[in-house]
Amino acid sequence: MRISAFFVPFFAILTGIGGFYLRVSERLNVFDPATGLPARNAETTFVLISLSVSFIIVMIIFAISASAKNKPPRGFENAFGTDPVAYPIIFTLIGIVWLIGTYLFYAERNMLGPIATIDIYFIAFSVIAAISTTFFAIEMFQDSRRKAPYALSVIPTVFLCFWLILVYRQNASNPVLLEYIYKCLALITTALSFYFTSGFLYGKPAPGKAIFAYYTAIYFCIVTLADNHPLSVRLIYCALIAVNTIHSSMLLRNLRRR
Numbered sequence: 001m002r003i004s005a006f007f008v009p010f011f012a013i014l015t016g017i018g019g020f021y022l023r024v025s026e027r028l029n030v031f032d033p034a035t036g037l038p039a040r041n042a043e044t045t046f047v048l049i050s051l052s053v054s055f056i057i058v059m060i061i062f063a064i065s066a067s068a069k070n071k072p073p074r075g076f077e078n079a080f081g082t083d084p085v086a087y088p089i090i091f092t093l094i095g096i097v098w099l100i101g102t103y104l105f106y107a108e109r110n111m112l113g114p115i116a117t118i119d120i121y122f123i124a125f126s127v128i129a130a131i132s133t134t135f136f137a138i139e140m141f142q143d144s145r146r147k148a149p150y151a152l153s154v155i156p157t158v159f160l161c162f163w164l165i166l167v168y169r170q171n172a173s174n175p176v177l178l179e180y181i182y183k184c185l186a187l188i189t190t191a192l193s194f195y196f197t198s199g200f201l202y203g204k205p206a207p208g209k210a211i212f213a214y215y216t217a218i219y220f221c222i223v224t225l226a227d228n229h230p231l232s233v234r235l236i237y238c239a240l241i242a243v244n245t246i247h248s249s250m251l252l253r254n255l256r257r258r
Contacts, residue, residue, distance in 0.1 A: 008062065008252065009245050012215040015055050016222030022048040023182065023226035031179075038178050045178065052219070059215045067208025070255040076140060076149075079200045079207070080250040087250075088134075088141045094242050095134030101235030102126040108230050122166060126236065129159035133243065153198035160191035183227060186220035190240050193217045197247055207255060214248035217241075 022044055030042040038045065073079035080087075106123050109115045115123075136152040164187040171180045196210035221241045225234055 006249070008215065009218070009249050012055075012059075012218045012248075013222065013241075013245070015051070016219040019048060019051055019055075019219060019223040020226050022051065023223050027226060027228075036179070037176060048223075052223070055219055056216060059212050062215075063208040063212035066211055066252070066255065067206075069257060070207065071258050072205045072207060073200065073254060073256075074205070075203075076200045079205060079254055080140075080247065081254045085141065088138045090246060091137035091243075092134050094239050094246075095130045097235055097242075098130035098133070098239040099127065101232045101239065102130060104232035104235065105230070108232055118166065118169075122163065125159045125162050129156045130239070132156060149201060150198075153194070153201050157191050157194040157198065160187050160194065163187055164191065180227075182220055182224040186217065186224045186237070186240075189213055189217035189220055190244065193244050193247070207251060210251060211248060214244045214251070217244045218248070 026038075026042070026044045026048060030038045030044055032039070102123055105119075105126070106115070109119050132152040132155040136149055139149045139152065164184060167180060167183050167187065174180065190213075192213040193210065196206050196213050199206055199210070218241055221237045221244075225237055229237070
């Protein structure tokens with residue numbers, strides 16, 4: 001699977017970039033600037049939905065094939081191979097980008113006036129999730145037998161579920177599902193990617209499900225970068241894209257034939 005470890009992430013990123021430009025075109029040409037309502041039967045919307053569905057189908061087929069042809073790895077180290085020092089270094093850099101995005105989010109909200117309580121919760125959860133992601137990589141590199149990685153691996157999933165609830169809360173009265181559907185899909189698939197990653201640590205490996213979650217998360221996170229997000233949120237999405245890209249590549253590289 002070493003060849004796939006390079007080409008499949010590249011394919012996911014490239015497809016995501018295509019979806020990103022379609023989403024930019026959709027927001028510029030399909031949504032009415034006055035009402036915010038999308039035009040009916042817009043070609044761009046149809047093409048983007050078709051691309052997304054096609055990508056999901058391709059990833060389902062690839063994930064099933066990878067799961068059927070390869071042995072379920074036992075333990076996190078066998079699945080991801082965390083020996084190289086590059087693993088904690090890269091995740092430290094990702095954590096820094098994530099924290100910078102969180103700080104910018106705080107600065108942006110602070111400039112608008114008193115920070116809402118829900119934003120304070122988001123900032124706190126984001127900081128904890130960024131730090132836990134970094135320290136998880138460090139702990140796995142130093143000694144995977146410690147107890148800390150078990151708790152650290154779960155925190156990002158909780159944060160992403162909270163973020164998903166926050167997005168739904170902000171759009172509960174919005175009748176235009178197309179406005180926020182890609183945000184929801186990005187957060188759902190990313191939460192699943194962290195969840196299935198922690199499964200390897202807890203002795204519940206599901207390589208096929210993890211592969212599907214990684215690549216759909218990469219795709220939808222890239223697509224939703226085209227939405228009206230501030231720079232702070234875009235940085236957090238970029239950090240999540242990097243996490244899924246690295247974990248997917250590591251997992252594919254370490255899978256072994258039956």
